[in-house]
Amino acid sequence: MAKLTAEAKRKERGWGRKKKTLLLLSMVAPGAIWLILLRYLPMFGIIIAFKNYKIYTKEPTLLNNVMHSKWVGLENFKFMFKTTDSWIMIRNTLGYNLLWILLGIVVAVSFAIMLDQITNKFVAKSYQTMMFFPYFLSWVVASYFVLAFLDPTRGLIVHFQKSHGMDVINWYNDTTYWPFILTIANMWKYIGYSTILYLAAITGIDTTQYEAAGIDGASKWQQIRYVTIPHLKTMIIILFILNIGKIFNADFGLFYSVPMNSGPLFPVTQVFDTYIYRTLMATHNEGMSTAASLMQNFVNFIFIMTANTIVRKVDEESSLF
Structure with missing residues (x-):
């Protein structure tokens, strides 16, 4: 009986720590999502600085335009x-x-x-x-x-x-x-x-x-x-x-x-x-x-x-x- 009680307490403490961790992660998540979407993903566009960027009418997507534009260096x-x-x-x-x-x-x-x-x-x-x-x-x-x-x-x-x-x-x-x-x-x-x-x-x-x-x-x-x-x-x-x-x-x-x-x-x-x-x-x-x-x-x-x-x-x- 004592072993079961101790085991239950350990599980309760473990769930409490997980709950606290999830709560902290939920607070961090909006900022992390914002950082990824608006700061890291746009870094792909850096290569436009080294290209003669053109818009291609056949498939005018950003990826296609960037890939087919000519490199011009600096x-x-x-x-x-x-x-x-x-x-x-x-x-x-x-x-x-x-x-x-x-x-x-x-x-x-x-x-x-x-x-x-x-x-x-x-x-x-x-x-x-x-x-x-x-x-x-x-x-x-x-x-x-x-x-x-x-x-x-x-x-x-x-x-x-x-x-x-x-x-x-x-x-x-x-x-x-x-x-x-x-x-x-x-x-x-x-x-x-x-x-x-x-x-x-x-x-x-x-x-x-x-x-x-x-x-x-x-x-x-x-x-x-x-x-x-x-x-x-x-x-x-x-x-x-x-x-x-x-x-x-x-x-x-x-x-x-x-x-x-x-x-x-x-x-x-x-x-x-x-x-x-x-x-x-x-x-x-x-x-x-x-x-x-x-x-x-x-x-x-x-x-x-x-x-x-x-x-x-x-x-x-x-x-x-």
């Missing part, structure tokens, strides 16, 4: 270095991303620390919600908010300028202000997300460390400097490495929708992603656009590996792998 990559837009595209993509990575860290950490100092939970949650909400808005929606202010005929800012006898700025033709407008728009949309991540890290800090610092006579600023910020170091480095891995990526919606695809603004809004899209629309050459996208991701890979290697040599615990 020919599709050459156009990126021959056009006058190449330097503008690279300068804007790198310049904006470097600025926003550094500015994003400073602003997000500052906001997270300030939110942590708010003792009223309702007020703190309200601020978090308001800051996080723009992250879920489409750039198409945001572009019309911007247009409401900058419209050359009925915009709120233009109306203010006219009513006060000021010179009216044609915002969608003047490149002077758009680096600032794009920076503000980027911060408005994404800073809330980063702030929540840093705030989560701050809430995980042992409160006894603050109590000990307070007993030793440390001011609030000293507690932030010597307790909070050192604990955020790992999170800052990890997010920095991840962002470096996207340094040649640009937010297509921001650079295309918010400036309303205005031609005069191309010198400050032309980035890798908009360049790839416009190349495809203008030339209908899938090989060239695929080559540009492949080059973009290859450079991102080099950047993230380099950044992670440097971090691992300085502080191994803060590296990604």
Whole structure:
């Protein structure tokens, strides 16, 4: 009888472990399916970058088109270095991303620390919600908010300028202000997300460390400097490495929708992603656009590996792998 009871308990524990494993797998499954369908399967299309891609009318399937298109080697990559837009595209993509990575860290950490100092939970949650909400808005929606202010005929800012006898700025033709407008728009949309991540890290800090610092006579600023910020170091480095891995990526919606695809603004809004899209629309050459996208991701890979290697040599615990 005792043996049967022990056997039943072992089976029950075994089923409990299997049930827990199945539950965890069910949580992972949607993300894994998304990763396979939208990230791994499309990698087959990389070979288009090395082919003169043609559509064959007899059997116009993707596989048939790719298989029968001629190999052209690196020919599709050459156009990126021959056009006058190449330097503008690279300068804007790198310049904006470097600025926003550094500015994003400073602003997000500052906001997270300030939110942590708010003792009223309702007020703190309200601020978090308001800051996080723009992250879920489409750039198409945001572009019309911007247009409401900058419209050359009925915009709120233009109306203010006219009513006060000021010179009216044609915002969608003047490149002077758009680096600032794009920076503000980027911060408005994404800073809330980063702030929540840093705030989560701050809430995980042992409160006894603050109590000990307070007993030793440390001011609030000293507690932030010597307790909070050192604990955020790992999170800052990890997010920095991840962002470096996207340094040649640009937010297509921001650079295309918010400036309303205005031609005069191309010198400050032309980035890798908009360049790839416009190349495809203008030339209908899938090989060239695929080559540009492949080059973009290859450079991102080099950047993230380099950044992670440097971090691992300085502080191994803060590296990604």
